[in-house]
Amino acid sequence: MSTPNEDPDLPAAEPVPRSRWRMQLVWLVPIVAILIGGWLAVKAVMERGEQITITFMTGDGLEAGKTKLKFKDVDIGVVEAVSLTPDHKRVVAKAEVTRDVSDLLVDNTRFWVVRPRISGGTVSGLGTLLSGSYIDVDVGNSEKARRSFVGLEEPPVIASDIPGHEYTLHGVGLGSLDAGTPIFFRRIQVGQVASYKLDPDGRGVTVKVFVNAPYDRFVKTDTRFWHASGVDMSLDSSGVRVQSQSIVSIIIGGVAFESPPDSQVETSADSNTPFELYGTRDEAMKMHDRLIDKYVINFTDSVRGLTVGAPVDFRGIEVGEVTAIYTRFDPVKRRFSTPVEINLYPERFTSRYENDGAGGRVTTDRRGLANYLVANGFRFQLRSGNVLTGQQYVAVDVFPDAAKATIDWSKTPPEMPAVPRALQSLQDSVTRLLTRLNSIPFQDIGNDARSTLRTTNAMIAQLNTQVVPKASNTLQSAQTTLDSANAALQPDSSLQQSTEDAMRELTRTAVSLRTLADYLSQHPESLVRGKSEEKKP
Template sequence: MAEENISSRDDSINAPAVVRKKERRISWIWLVPVLAAVVAASLVLRTWLLQGPEVSIVFDTAEGLEVKKTQVRYKDVVVGLVDDIHFNEDRSKVIVDVRLSRDAAGLAAPGTNFWVVRPRLGLNGVSGLGTLLSGAYIDVDAPDGAGAETKATQFEFVGLETPPAVTHDRAGKRYMLKAHDLGSLDIGSPVYYRRINVGRVISYALDESGDAVNVEVFVDAPNDRFVTEGTRFWNASGIDVQVDTNGLKVHTQSLVSLAIGGVAFAHVNPGLTQEAKAGATFELYRSESDAKANPDGDPFHIRMRFDQSIRGLAVGATVDFQGITLGEVTKISIDFDNENKRFFALVDAVLYPERLGPVYDRMRARAEAERDNTGGRLIATMIRYGLRAQLRTSNLLTGQLYIVLENFPKAKPVDLEPSEPVMIPTVQGNLEQLQQQITNIVDKIDKIPFDQIGKDLRETLSSTSRLLKNLDKSVAPEVSKTLQAARKSLDNINELLARDGSLPANADLALTELGRAARSLRSLADYLQVHPEALIRGRGDDPIPGQLRK
């Protein structure tokens, strides 16, 4: 009822018009997170655009490396950071994930080397001392210049445990040397030219054939221009001692080469002056004298059979001919002779016939005219005239042997049969002859009946002993009596010859009478000389003193 009354009273009042506003679907407050998301996305996009590639480096150990702290440097410029460190599947290696910067993406390319810089003490001194304060870091060496990569093309690398001997930014050339053995050379050993250090040894490895050692050296620019096609390298390690007619000569490059070895080179062949190309291969000679020796020409292989002991003969022993080193021993083996049932030695050697000089030149000219083998013709001719191989002693103290090729006119003729290598007949060595003579002497000594001689000697000594006993029993007493009688006789003679004895007095008187007689005879001689007639008439009267003679 009350509601009806109120509505009747308010009929004259207009009802208010209600206008509803449209509701906003998105509030302005949402702009803040949207803007934050856009900024974050832009930062992520910018970081992604600026971020470089991620590469994995395999090391033996992660010593000194820390995640998000260890830097990667190229030419002392930070180009990345270690992102993660983990093991490989069998935990034998450590894999270091490195995030490089975008500007350094080209470092992830073939030929790039990574290694950890730590304090090291090597042949060339101490390195990496700065890491004692700053900590270890990963250094990078990559090819640079016009041909360098600008984008990442490789993402897995094997890190080096030691710094490379030569980096890509070092000017110079690499050469390969083939050596018989490594000797005392090592990575970092110096390379000398005219006793100046111009490079170093950067690597070495066995040849695929296993018959040589490949030694790679690096010669710094501009000194690499002195390596020509006529250059020869030799091992300058240690001390080179030579003894010749001029006396004792000692050669060495430096004190460093004595400790860590070294390589030296020189231009030897004046006909080849063109500069050698990078990567050229040279032979590494054992000594300077071998490197500077004249070329030996084509080698000529021979083989010799010795039916005697070859103790003291070694590979590398010289083969001598008329005082000239014509070659050297290359192989020593042993074989068995089924016919004679004995072992014998086979010695292979290589000869260089060009060392014979004009003789070889004449033989070569004749052989070329007749299209024959020069070395075979020369050896066949020499064997026909008595050429034989013989072992001789080169050092009596050490017992070292060498082979000499010499003419033996009384040697048995031998027909040279074609073979490869050529078989050279041999004769018994001087030492073997001496041993045979000694053996003959010993055989003769063995034939002497020392037992019978000893028996006879014992019998003789026994007879002598019995004789001496008899002498002691029978002769010795008589000899003693005889000596006593002789002693008494001597005593009597001494008494007779004493000064106060009768014999000296009588002797003096006799001498006085003899003197008087001598004077009388002298007076008689004088008188007869004056009065020779006295011999007939006799002596006249003595003259009266003072009376004149008629």
């Protein structure tokens, strides 16, 4: 029986039981949010960069969350935290580097804080005055990955990707060199000083230099490096010489290199090839001799002006140098002398231009040759190289008139004979002359001279009193005789008239004799017959 409210056209409702696991629509939003959050978390983990630590001496310029890491001026990371090491001696910067540059984190990658600096005559990091300091990166070439680094306190002078070669120089002192100091080749800047350090024994310094390509091909195995710092002024026996590389080297110094003028080497030096760092160009360009003979010369005259390094000269050619100067007292002769040690280079007495390069070679028996030369007047002598500066040098030459001498081979080094310089010889001659003059008894000679003068004065007095009056009478008589003679020789004197008459008579007599002679020559018979009378016509 149906009720009046029921619609016979509608189906009857059937009750359905409710499921216990049916999700309500209200839970859909939290689930989506969780999924998105999980995806973002996974993405953040997947995109998170590499974590590295960099240790520095100080935290100057480091600030967590602000200090950037840059490579070629592109941001590749940021410093996340700055803390101290457990021993409180260093600073550790924890940084995050983007994953796409993680391959740059190799064993020899370098990090340093960029801040304003003045080094080696260059100014860097001025842009950080406005933008703040940042950590710069120089990527290495190692294949070994690394995540913990020790930062540099100074920026590297040479980047890893710059072509060229690095060389090692050993010198006595650093001079005015610094990291970034320029390297010159024929006064052109071709590189920089990369670093320097004191040798472990403290006797010198080791300097790393970098020569840029293509100039590195000019560094040969026999190339010489020297200090080109400022103005190189030298004062020696040759006078005053001034050399410099450029205005830059005058201000900040530098290093120059060049091969010897007669170099035949064509092979370029490899990286890290060691070289000697000389003080001056003259020292660097000196001939490096293989044979060195050491001798000592015992001078008795003054060596003022002679210095260590002074040349040993043979007729204008430098064949050695002075290495030491001492003072010696001879207890036997009881006098002082000055031994001078020298290095003599026998190869400089040769000539490669004779006999196809084989002529003029020094014999292997150098001792026998030295004995022969000394026996024939080979001697050493001090000479003045420059009158203005007073510098001296040791000259070696042949003195034929030198006293006989030999080499004392029993001493180490052997002692060579010397001759005094010309001025010293003159001084010795003057000294000997003065000695002889001092031996003359000038006082006795003076006494004798005074006695002679007294005798002479007495004789003069006697002459004045006795001889002079008689001489005066004699002179008067002579004057009277002369006056008579002059009167007799006058033209109007009787003597003159008589003389003229006599001369006329002699002339008439000569004419008569000549007439007689002519007649006799024509009539010789008249000597017998007499003079015949002439016939009258």
